[in-house]
Amino acid sequence: MTLPNDIVITPQLVADHGLKPDEYDKIVALIGRTPTYTELGIFSAMWNEHCSYKSSKKWLKTLPTTGPRVIQGPGENAGVVDIGDGQAVVFKMESHNHPSFIEPYQGAGTGMGGILRDVFTMGARPVAAMNALRFGAPGHEKTRHLVSGVVAGIGGYGNAFGVPTVGGEVEFDERYNGNILVNAFAAGLADTDKIFYSKAEGVGLPVVYLGAKTGRDGVGGATMASAEFGDDIDEKRPTVQVGDPFTEKRLLEACLELMATGAVIAIQDMGAAGLTCSAVEMGAKGDLGIELDLDKVPVRETHMTAYEMMLSESQERMLMVLHPEKEAEARAVFEKWELDFATVGKTTDDLRFRVLWQGDEVANLPIKDLGDEAPEYDRPWTEPQRPAALAATDIPQMEVADALLKLMGSHQIASRRWVYEQYDTLILGNSLQRPGGDAGVIRVEGHDTKALAFTSDVTPRYCEADPYEGGKQAVAEAWRNLTATGAEPLAATDNLNFGNPERPEIMGQLVGAVKGIGEACRVLEFPIVSGNVSLYNETNGRGILPTPTIGGVGLLPDWNKMARIGFAAENQVILLVGSPAARGTHLGQSIYLRDLFGRRDGTAPTVDLAHEKRTGDFVRKLIRSGTATACHDLSDGGLAVGLAEMAIASGIGANIVDLTDQSPILQYFGEDQGRYLLTVNLDPQGDEIAALWAEAKSLGIHAPWIGTTGGTDLVLGAARPVAVRDLAAAHEGWFPSYMNG
């Protein structure tokens, strides 16, 4: 077979497509001839790291992905989890790191657009969003510009689309100076019997193109996102897509309306690698061939080549296989919403992916092999070097009150209000907990008491020190944040951000983190149902901190029994549930060391998963029974920061009684895992609290009474009292002052 081809395939052209010589040889062997230019583009789109997971697949397969509530695990546009009453939550997290660094507003906005589309492609109406953002050092020349652009881009897209942002993370570290991370999460609600999938069924059925027109934006985007950055980064701007949330909103409404007519057999959004990836996926999953006629594709620019059309990443587009008898009805829906609707091809029985353009066949490839035969690597990896533990006597000293005030006003701990007030956090009218607490919570529309909790977590400095423990900690922290609202953690999505996997030490980080994530998910019964891998987050040979972000989803049967972080009232007993006997012991890799002493040493804290599970289950029970009046898990900055956050959220102070035989620094700033602060409205000498302690003891959980709420100061034992007002001022002050600076 020969296909017309004007462009000579040279080794340089192959390399420019991100394909290695042996990968190209495999292509030639597979199709028995030299590929056309369009075919080379198609292979590069399907076989890049972003689409093929070629470096990570071997390890992703080890993650637990099933459970009694899991309806759909990884492999579709998003994971689907049963929440009872015939309803399901559909969710996923995905990165848009490379484009957001090159062009922050459009990069972050289209990241939102992509993840929202993944959710409504499955028939779910998006109800909540989160964003996990990581930027370079605050003092780096690009950081302010990137923060400002990314936040505006997310807001510009999400606000116009109309989904509440209920949570997220913002973190700064010099290791992200050359590669920021923008991980976008979206969740939607659907009926369990009305979930839509990408698998095509039936021969000779119309393949229909819907949504926005195809332009030249984003050509080669997925390939760009599968390479590290060098000094030529500004030349990559044309590979960034341009977002149109107005079209996305209409596409949402039109798709849901169309799905309700029963016309849709299969649906796939056009995300990375656009028309190529969506068409191949629908065909390959259904054991069918696909024939596309590019002359029928709606375009917004003239003289587009087949290559450009196949690789365009223009946004807000969908591909569907429709029941032919419903085509007219389907067309009417899209015309109502003033969106393009064009039959651009058909399903075939020959398992070929054929592309016609201006009367020529410009591609004719084995459709299954495009996905199934993609390279899969068992890349060499080395066991990470773990830092030495801190010596027991190595406790740098600072007055506890001074340290706390400094941390509350630091870039790591300060309030993210400047960010989240640019996001619509209450649209749809169901937001029960907005950003600033342990997890975002929305009620489930149409149900009297049910609610969903969302959180996004990872501690990259722990992952750098110990990828395995860091991976465990990311999952445990997400599970803990959901539990702290009273929610039952259901399932998670993972967004694995790493450097260049061709370097064995980076691959070692990925392997260690995935092993840790898998272990924690198994013990905590918290399966991974969707996810995304972003590698090559590296500039001129320097990688980011390993950042496996975990997005967690939990279910509250009754939101009237939900916990918040603010102290509920004065004179309530404060318990530190899950505490070691010495309350706090672990200073290695802590925020106290890093941000007050510039030290990044020591081991990462470890997570005892069995203890974590018992403690969380106990805490959740206390919340649901109404015993707990407020709850907050401890993380960055340890006990002191946790108490300060509870005080700031309520305006109520607290008096804490020290342990006299343990260093105040370790007690207040140690980052031991698996701990929750809980307040209860019980007599500390009474029978009820004695019963609570007896139950805790029987479970092997230490839950000491450490103090009492009340007053306008936070008094940490012998330390100087700090006015809650001053803590709040420090906490609120950093972000606006940094952005104005």
Next chain:
Amino acid sequence: MKSAVIVFPGLNRDRDMIAALTKISGTAPQVVWHQDADLPDVDLVVIPGGFSYGDYLRCGAIAARSPIMDKLRERAAQGVKVLGVCNGFQILIEAGLLPGALMRNKSLKFVCREVKLEVVNAATDFTRGYKEGQIIRCPVAHHDGNYFADADTIARLEGNGQVAFRYAEGTNPNGSINDIAGIFNEQKNVLGLMPHPENLIESAHGGSDGRALFSGLLGQAA
């Protein structure tokens, strides 16, 4: 009282508004698509918030030129009550049903937070559920809520009791002139406001200060 909600492509607080009207009056409003030929026979027409036509031109400018707006102008002239919230307020201004302009927020940023509002004129069908001078909580979520009008218009609005709500206690989120958050037309049957009372009507919202606006209008107990 019967109500209708007009939906333009790109509006996205229609669901919030429909839920509020339904919960407070017990009856769902009729939903009117912007291409529908006519408005149903109702006592209240609401244009909810969002980003009609993406706000790619001036906010509200394209929707204001939609044929359904001619029908709305006719009904308003006949005394039918019209409420525009956020993008709905912008559309009513662009349609000439209310005076002035809504400019980009002074911060140049989108802002979503809770503010305090003073009820400036409680002697209207819209605001009779409140007391004059009452301070209520209400969320805002907008990018272009910075109300402006020339000095003569402002004097007329202030003099005629056409200022409905003012941002109070230093919470003006957008730099609007005289802290104006919402205004009436001269006849007081058209109200436009930037804040979202529909997002503060029940305990799940953390308060119900927005409820009286609808219950006053719909003739239901607050």
